Amino acid sequence: MIQLKKHQPILELIIISFIAYLIHKLFFFIKGNSFGFQNFHYSIEAIYLFFLVCSTVLLFILIIVKSKNIDNVGYTFLLITCIKMVIAYIVLLPILNADPKSVTIEKINFFIVFALFLAIETTITIRIVNNNR
Numbered sequence: 001m002i003q004l005k006k007h008q009p010i011l012e013l014i015i016i017s018f019i020a021y022l023i024h025k026l027f028f029f030i031k032g033n034s035f036g037f038q039n040f041h042y043s044i045e046a047i048y049l050f051f052l053v054c055s056t057v058l059l060f061i062l063i064i065v066k067s068k069n070i071d072n073v074g075y076t077f078l079l080i081t082c083i084k085m086v087i088a089y090i091v092l093l094p095i096l097n098a099d100p101k102s103v104t105i106e107k108i109n110f111f112i113v114f115a116l117f118l119a120i121e122t123t124i125t126i127r128i129v130n131n132n133r
Helices: 008-034 044-068 070-096 104-130
Strands: none
Touching: 008 044, 008 104, 044 070, 044 104, 070 104
16 A cells, blocks of 8 residues: 555645646746747647656655665765756757757746756755655
């Protein structure tokens, strides 16, 4: 049986991600076609799904590491975050190689979502480390 309290960080991640996605989508809806986001290489949904999956995997691993040895949670977080950064860079390559004028907003969009998920992961990881039950 899955312990809800043990996996609460993942539930928090999903809820915060969904709220952030709705706000992001609302922003683009309000701005309409002024950004031309219909021509993005990756849709907003794809970007959020990619980072949600990466963050969920990261948190599952951190929960497992915490149950075995709380002292290694920070190091594990740093290692997985570095791996995630490399994967995100690889995913971002088609955008980086495209015409600079047409993808400026898409680069900013990708970075904002990356930074948002990094902040969420960092905050949840700090709570995991400080919660030594």
